[in-house]
Amino acid sequence: MLEVKNLHATVDGKQILNGLDLVVDKGEVHAIMGPNGSGKSTLAYVMAGKPGYEVTQGQILLDGEDILAMHSDERAAKGLFLAFQYPLEIPGVATMTFLRTALNAQRKKRGEAELSTPEFLKLVRDAAGKLEIDMEMLRRGVNVGFSGGEKKRNEILQMALLQPRLCVLDETDSGLDIDALKIVSDGVNRLRSPDRSMLVITHYQRLLDHIVPDVVHVLSAGRIVKTGGKELALELEASGYAQFQGEAAHAS
Amino acid sequence: MNAEIRNIKTNAELALAEAYSAGKTRLPGGRNVVALREEAAARFDALGLPHRRVEEWKYTDLRALMREARPIAGAPDAAGIARAKDAGKRIGDMDARRIVFVDGTFVAELSDLADLSPGLTIRSMAQALAACDPLVEAHLGKVVPPEREGVVALNTALMRDGAVVHVAKGATVERPIHLVFATTGQTPASVFTRSLVVIEAGARVMLVESHDASAGHQVNTALELVVGDKAHVDHIKITGGPSDLVHVSSLMASVGAHARFNDFAFNIGGGVVRNQTFVRFDGEGTLAGLRGASLLNGKQHVDSTLVVDHQAPGCQSREVFATVLDGESRGVFQGKIVVRPHAQQTDARMMTRALLLSDEAEADSKPELEIFADDVQCGHGATSGALDEDLKFYLMARGIPETDAEALLVQAFVGEAIEGIEHAGLRDALMEQVVAWLWARGG
Numbered sequence: 001m002l003e004v005k006n007l008h009a010t011v012d013g014k015q016i017l018n019g020l021d022l023v024v025d026k027g028e029v030h031a032i033m034g035p036n037g038s039g040k041s042t043l044a045y046v047m048a049g050k051p052g053y054e055v056t057q058g059q060i061l062l063d064g065e066d067i068l069a070m071h072s073d074e075r076a077a078k079g080l081f082l083a084f085q086y087p088l089e090i091p092g093v094a095t096m097t098f099l100r101t102a103l104n105a106q107r108k109k110r111g112e113a114e115l116s117t118p119e120f121l122k123l124v125r126d127a128a129g130k131l132e133i134d135m136e137m138l139r140r141g142v143n144v145g146f147s148g149g150e151k152k153r154n155e156i157l158q159m160a161l162l163q164p165r166l167c168v169l170d171e172t173d174s175g176l177d178i179d180a181l182k183i184v185s186d187g188v189n190r191l192r193s194p195d196r197s198m199l200v201i202t203h204y205q206r207l208l209d210h211i212v213p214d215v216v217h218v219l220s221a222g223r224i225v226k227t228g229g230k231e232l233a234l235e236l237e238a239s240g241y242a243q244f245q246g247e248a249a250h251a252s
Numbered sequence: 253m254n255a256e257i258r259n260i261k262t263n264a265e266l267a268l269a270e271a272y273s274a275g276k277t278r279l280p281g282g283r284n285v286v287a288l289r290e291e292a293a294a295r296f297d298a299l300g301l302p303h304r305r306v307e308e309w310k311y312t313d314l315r316a317l318m319r320e321a322r323p324i325a326g327a328p329d330a331a332g333i334a335r336a337k338d339a340g341k342r343i344g345d346m347d348a349r350r351i352v353f354v355d356g357t358f359v360a361e362l363s364d365l366a367d368l369s370p371g372l373t374i375r376s377m378a379q380a381l382a383a384c385d386p387l388v389e390a391h392l393g394k395v396v397p398p399e400r401e402g403v404v405a406l407n408t409a410l411m412r413d414g415a416v417v418h419v420a421k422g423a424t425v426e427r428p429i430h431l432v433f434a435t436t437g438q439t440p441a442s443v444f445t446r447s448l449v450v451i452e453a454g455a456r457v458m459l460v461e462s463h464d465a466s467a468g469h470q471v472n473t474a475l476e477l478v479v480g481d482k483a484h485v486d487h488i489k490i491t492g493g494p495s496d497l498v499h500v501s502s503l504m505a506s507v508g509a510h511a512r513f514n515d516f517a518f519n520i521g522g523g524v525v526r527n528q529t530f531v532r533f534d535g536e537g538t539l540a541g542l543r544g545a546s547l548l549n550g551k552q553h554v555d556s557t558l559v560v561d562h563q564a565p566g567c568q569s570r571e572v573f574a575t576v577l578d579g580e581s582r583g584v585f586q587g588k589i590v591v592r593p594h595a596q597q598t599d600a601r602m603m604t605r606a607l608l609l610s611d612e613a614e615a616d617s618k619p620e621l622e623i624f625a626d627d628v629q630c631g632h633g634a635t636s637g638a639l640d641e642d643l644k645f646y647l648m649a650r651g652i653p654e655t656d657a658e659a660l661l662v663q664a665f666v667g668e669a670i671e672g673i674e675h676a677g678l679r680d681a682l683m684e685q686v687v688a689w690l691w692a693r694g695g
Contacts (some may be wrong), residue, residue, distance in 0.1 A: 046368060048649045076651035088646045092664025098650070101660065106651035141664075159652060 001026045001197045002166055007058035009046045012020045018222035019058070024166075024215075027194040031208055031233060032201045034219035035241040040201045041085060043219070044170040048082040049075055056219075063165060077100075079110035079160075079165030083172050084150040087151040090142035099124060103161055125162040131187050149180035156187040167191065167198045173207035175229075178213070185210030205237040220244040259622050265300045269293070271324050271442075272587040279412060281381040288393050292408035299402035306400075306555040308528075312555040315402070317524045318498055322470045325355040325412065325441035332436045333359055338381075338512050339434035340462035341464040342490050342520070344681025348430035348460060349374075355435050356443035357413050359476060362432075371423025371455065376447055377414035388396045391448055395476035396504040398559075403500050403526075407474040417459070421452040421480070428458040428675070429487075432619035433473065440468025440496075446475075453480040453508065455631035458488075458675065463501075464491035465522070475587075476504040481508035481535055486674055490682075492521035495550050499525045509535025509564065516673050517544035517556060518682055520689060527553040532561040533595070533675055543572045543672040545682075547689045548581035548613070555584035558602075561594040565625075570603040574669040576662055577613035591628050598628040607665050609658075609693075659690040 002024040009017040016039045017144045023029045034040050047060060049072040060067050067075045090098065104114040115123070128135060131153045143151050152172055159167055169188065173181055188211050192198070197206065200211055209215070215233040217224045218241070225244050226232065261269075272293050279289065300316060302309035328336070336354040349376060352362035358376035365374060380388045393616045398404055415431050435443055451457055465471060469492075479485045491499055499522045507513050517527050529542060560569050575583040585604040607616030619632035639661050647657035666686050673679045 046644075050645050050649075072645060072648035072656065073651050073657075076649055083651055084646065084649075088643055090643055090646070090661070090664060092667045093660050098647070098660075101656065102647075102650035102652050105653060105656065109651070162651065231523045 001063060002199070003059070003061040005059045006144065007043075007046070007060065007062070007082060008056045009042060010054050011042060011052060012054055016222050017046065020223050023215065023225060024197045024199060026197060028214045029192065029198040029200060029211065030215045030217060031213035032199060032217050032219050033205075033236055034244075035202070036203070038219045039222040040203075040219055041170055043203055044082055044085075044168050047075075047080065047168055048072055062239050070148075073105065074109070074163070076164075077106045081162055081164030081167050083152075083155040083159060083167065083169040085171040087143050087155050089146075091144050093142050095138040095140065095142050096124070099138070099158065099161055102158070106162060123161060127157055130190065131157050131160070132183055133157055144237060148175035149184075152176060152180065152184050153187070156184055160187065160191060165196055167196065169198065169200045171202055172200070173202055173204065181207070181210060205233045206232045218244050261300060262315055264315070264318050267321040268410075269297060269408060269504045271321070274304075275324060279410070280378045282384040284384070284389060285326045285381050289409050292348045292393075292405040295405040295627075296402055296409055298404060299400060302402050308557065308586070311586070311618075312526055312553065314500070314524070317553070318470065322442040322468065323445050325435065325437055327357045328354040328359065333362065336362060336432075336434040339464050340430060340432035342492065342681065342685055343430060343460060343549075343678055344461060344684060346428065346675065346677045346681060348428040350430050350432055351415055352432045352434070353413060353415075353445060354437065355437050355441065356357070356445050356498075358415075369423070369427070370638070371420035372425050373418040374429070375416050377416050378412060378449070380399045380416045385499060387450055388416060388448060391450060391476060391478060393476075395478055395506050396532045396561075398502070398504065398530050401474070402472060402503070403472055404502050404504075407444055407472050407502065409444055410444040410486045411474070412444055414445040414447035415449070416447065417449040419451045419455040419457050422454040424456040425458075428460055431459065431461045433461065433463045433471075435465040435469045435471065436465055438633055439468070440471040445473045449596070450478040451480055451485050453481045454482045455480065456484045458486040460678070461487075461489040463489070463491045463493065463499065465499070465617075466496045467494050468496050469493070470498040472500045473547035474504070476507040477503065477620075479505060479507040479511050479513050482510045483508065484512040486514045488516045488518065488673060488678065489527070490518045490520070491525060491527070495523045495552065497522040497524075501527045503527070503529045505529070506534050506542060507531065507538050510537040511535070511539075513538065513540040514672065514674060515540070515542045518685070519544070519546035519548075519554050520685055522554070523552060525552070526557065527555070528557040530559045530561075531569075533567040536564045536566040536597040538564070538567045540567065540569045541572075541672050542569065543669050545573070545666045545669040546575045546583060547666070548575065548583055549578040550581060550692065551579065553584070554581070555586070557584070557586040559588045560590065560600065561613045562589070562591045562598045562600065565595050566597040567595070567635055568599040568600070572669050572672060573604040574666050575604075575615060576609065576666060577606060578609040580610070580612040582613070583615045583617070585634070586618045586620075586662065587632065588622065588629060589632070591621075591623045591625050591630065593624040594642065596625050596627045598625060598630065600628070600630045602632040605661065605665070608636060608638050609662075659687070662690055663687065
């Protein structure tokens with residue numbers, strides 16, 4: 001599904017990713033953990049194609065196809081979804097309009113028919129209900145006046161509607177209280193499927209109690225320095241990241 | 253020595269003065285109107301076309317932008333009238349009473365004057381001037397007359413036709429009145445229209461002006477508006493036209509006590525456009541919204557200038573202007589709020605925002621507050637900037653192509669100002685205009 005090969009990337013001329021290699025197979029959930037500044041969010045943004053994040057070397061293959069030459073919208077239509085750490089507010093664009101425009105743009109690019117209004121409304125109502133999102137909120141501007149938890153739930157709602165094949169969740173647990181964390185995690189878990197892969201980026205282990213990964217990677221100084229099973233997350237929780245920062249320093 | 257330096261008159265100024273002297277005997281109006289015209293012509297002779305050394309016009313040097321004056325348009329022929337049949341379509345399918353002016357002349361056959369609701373009177377300015385209409389005698393040239401204003405003086409000297417609308421005390425006019433001003437002439441001409449609208453106490457009306465023009469025209473239009481105590485008036489002006497159109501518009505409005513006045517200016521065309529608005533609050537407790545949205549491209553120059561004069565206490569005014577600039581266009585916003593010494597508890601806020609879609613576009617904002625009372629709330633803000641790249645990325649990351657993402661953000665930007673229009677159907681119609689503009693931009 002996803003192959004990241006020898007990825008090097010810079011932000012504002014500063015080298016952040018230093019030869020990152022990663023393979024996520026179909027249906028798997030991988031966690032990426034690491035200290036602040038290790039390049040976790042940079043990896044997420046580089047995958048989604050954010051301007052200013054420049055790949056200097058390496059490849060990102062989605063089902064064997066290099067996505068680096070594609071615009072962000074084309075990557076999304078190919079099935080890549082990034083749940084933002086800090087979802088943006090867009091005053092004046094109603095969430096409903098935003099959702100519908102996004103869904104139909106992706107369908108159009110894939111050569112599928114646009115959804116009718118009743119079909120669309122049914123989809124939204126079902127997905128929103130499961131995430132305990134009030135339909136009234138969706139008539140407001142995107143994320144405008146939403147709490148931190150509501151914004152994250154709105155990200156998962158978008159993910160549920162767009163049905164991506166590869167989900168990248170960037171610190172989805174940040175800013176969530178226990179109840180919100182549970183709603184968001186349940187929402188993510190419902191989307192786990194043999195056809196869908198996930199990359200869960202997090203600083204803390206607690207999210208991984210709810211979204212249990214198949215594989216855990218440790219990212220440090222822009223490369224994967226250790227890979228293991230879900231128990232690696234617990235190990236890190238106990239010992240911290242300090243040991244890997246040393247390791248990365250040696251490696252680079 | 254007189255310190256005032258008299259400029260050498262430009263060709264345009266000479267031609268306009270000549271057009272007045274040669275044509276004045278054929279212009280409509282009785283003795284009082286002749287005196288009004290003479291006085292205005294003398295004022296124009298002294299002031300000339302406004303230029304950059306006139307503070308209120310420093311960003312819009314009309315004298316430089318209008319080197320030649322077009323000959324004054326004559327009455328339209330049958331072909332011209334036929335071409336105007338579809339004018340005013342920007343309001344969409346909103347049901348409204350159409351009153352149509354072609355090349356500055358009222359055209360009865362395109363207008364709907366049947367079954368006027370009780371209390372509503374509409375007639376043409378040319379008829380009213382010729383008939384020494386008492387309403388015209390009482391108000392014309394007297395509603396918030398701006399000082400030292402050459403284009404208003406020129407309009408008064410050369411005004412030919414326009415609408416005279418009266419809504420009697422307490423009357424509610426359910427169906428909006430749509431004044432459609434079209435020029436369809438195939439040779440460039442200049443047009444001077446003047447309207448007077450008097451809304452008596454407690455009356456309710458919605459008035460829409462649509463302006464469109466054929467190539468090379470110069471339009472000078474003015475509206476005097478009297479909003480009575482407790483009246484509720486919506487006034488929306490929509491201006492379009494070709495890129496070589498010069499359109500200068502003056503709105504002079506006096507607003508009574510406990511009234512509601514909502515003004516909106518939508519600009520979506522023209523080469524040089526100046527909308528100047530002079531509003532005076534004469535009575536306390538009035539709410540007024542003065543808003544606008546402009547979409548500019550190419551070499552368009554659009555200037556929105558407001559003078560809001562709080563002469564009475566306890567009035568609230570809100571000004572919200574949004575301008576989208578593409579190409580090498582230039583947008584100007586000048587907003588002046590004056591609060592007189594006894595106008596306590598005034599609440600006046602002004603916000604102007606410019607969205608620059610190109611590196612060559614330019615936005616100038618000049619907010620001014622002149623406050624002589626001590627218990628007031630006044631504020632102003634101005635922003636200008638490019639589209640937010642982070643927002644664009646967020647939309648694109650959801651699969652929305654770049655041009656669609658930009659279009660959504662521009663719609664959101666303009667939408668905030670358009671929200672100020674109370675009529676939902678007209679809001680939708682104007683948003684459709686915005687979408688069409690974005691498509692034409694190369695969506």
